[in-house]
Amino acid sequence: MTGSPRNRSRLRSSLLPRRPSRPSGAGALAAGALAVTVLATGCGVVPGTGGDSDEPITVMTWAPEKTSATNKPGMPAFAKAYARWVNAGGGIDGRRLDVITCNERNDSVAASRCARTAVKENVVAVVGSYSQHADAFLPTLEGAGIPYIGGYGITTDEFTSPLSYPVNGGQPALLAGLGRVLADACGPVTLIRPDTIAGDQLPPLLDSGLSAGGHGPAADQRAEEEATEYGGQAERALEASTTDPEAEGCVVPALGDRTSTFMDSFRRARADHPDVRTATVLGSVDQTTVNTTGGASSPYEGSYVTGWYPASSDGLWDPMKDVIKKEAFGDNRIDPADAGVQTTWIAYTVFRQVVESLGGGEVSADTVTRALNGGLKVGTGGLTPTLRWRFQDKLAAVGFPRMVNANVTIQEVRNGRLVSGRDGFIDVTDTLHDTDLV
Structure with missing residues (x-):
């Protein structure tokens, strides 16, 4: 037996890839930035990156917090813990990692503001985030060329945007x-x-x-x-x-x-x-x-x-749990069994390998995107199959051109x-x- 024609018709319309829009101008990018928390930035350091190994790599993680609907406070909290952990070990390929967080509030206006903040702060990627409002933030990221690595997979747009790099099948x-x-x-x-x-x-x-x-x-x-x-x-x-x-x-x-x-x-x-x-x-x-x-x-x-991933009791999660133990012990927002926290860990694992693949060269939104589009294979320690994003994958025919992990x-x-x-x-x-x- 098959699904009803009505359901198939509804899915056809929801899965048609949308044409990315572009921000209307520089004023739209600078307006109304949310208050954000910047982790581990040194005095006098301007967020941004370049070819010099002493310049920080700035990324962003957002998720809804303190709302009456779905909340994922563990995702930005873990992103901060990850930055503390990686910086304690010398950073990523010798560069300090700075993480900006934003409360997406389960609101399209707030999601859009988070994206504009990402552009304003010149982040090289948005990593390990959650939002139901991809149509509100992806056009802004696309217009600025900022990759979206490891979204939660809650919207179809995450599997159609050319700058989205999902780590699971949503x-x-x-x-x-x-x-x-x-x-x-x-x-x-x-x-x-x-x-x-x-x-x-x-x-x-x-x-x-x-x-x-x-x-x-x-x-x-x-x-x-x-x-x-x-x-x-x-x-x-x-x-x-x-x-x-x-x-x-x-x-x-x-x-x-x-x-x-x-x-x-x-x-x-x-x-x-x-x-x-x-x-x-x-x-x-x-x-x-x-x-x-x-x-x-x-x-x-x-x-x-x-x-999407092995059970939280699986030993494959021990490296993530070690980070939590060392850098976020007692932080009740971070639950190692939460799929959001797990997705953020995998997304940052991907991002770290992308930066290391650049061999000490410039780390920017453009170079990160080129590495991801260039066929880079990324391992996640067995938590997912080896990840590799190509322009068109097997599921492009059914409206999911960016889905590379349907396990x-x-x-x-x-x-x-x-x-x-x-x-x-x-x-x-x-x-x-x-x-x-x-």
Whole structure:
């Protein structure tokens, strides 16, 4: 069975690569910069880079903080910790790393201001950041030639912009991978997702994986992104997931930070439907979420969870954890199990190798971009496959020309612990490529 024509039509329109716009003038670049925090800048040093080894390399990391929706304070906090750690070891190829951070506030105006600040401060890259408002910041970065390395993968634009260098497969890979798993494990499937532009892209992606496994499309239920309870949605999801008495239904909440709020309502509504299973994507649930919702008695017990990277307990994360221990011990914003923190670590790992590949020459937005576009292969210590960005990759035909890593991992909640559900990665490139998405 395949996804519905309506869903495929919606995805076609959302995945068409947009034509990059350009800033209207120098005044637009200088106006309204947000207050930012600059790490490790010396007195009298002007941010910027050049060929001299004593000049700093300035980059930027942004994410939403202290908002009523999704928050990722660990990403900029870890970026600062990474800079302290790398500078303590002599910097990157002998150059000090300066990190500017910006609160993106889950707001398009704030995201645009963060991008204008990046231009004003002459950063060489935006690294390891999160924003749902790529259409607000990417045109400014593109106009200034600033590469965007390791975004969270929350928007389609991150997989179409020529200056975006994603390190994971974003929501497309997670949802397609989850659909592949649920096609064999579940009867009726119901998706609960935000009633937002980003949320509109989720149903066809989940359906692509379900379709690849011979399963029909999921029931699509929209929900307010900032709701304080989801009793009605939970009841309707349970009703939709129990229409087949001979098959175990599955409910898939994909509400970011609000997933735990949904699960509070779901736990109460589930009393009459104990056999309904839940499944979701990393970023909507992590080990902390499982702990705070009851551990082994959590409504997540038995859930399938797709992620981009190995489980946080894997020894491959030890180098990142060592940085946190040395430079951010006691900083509660930084959770090594958070997918945002993990993405920031991988993004800075990529950036460091790019700078080192320049061999002591000029480090600028242009030289970083040329290195990335020149076929540089970047290793991440086994956390992802070797990364290499080319002008057009295999998924260009379905609207994802910048996606170079469509691998996902399968995790499962067992006895209150989020553990690996299957060894290694699952590559969903063919699932995305072979589905009728364009």
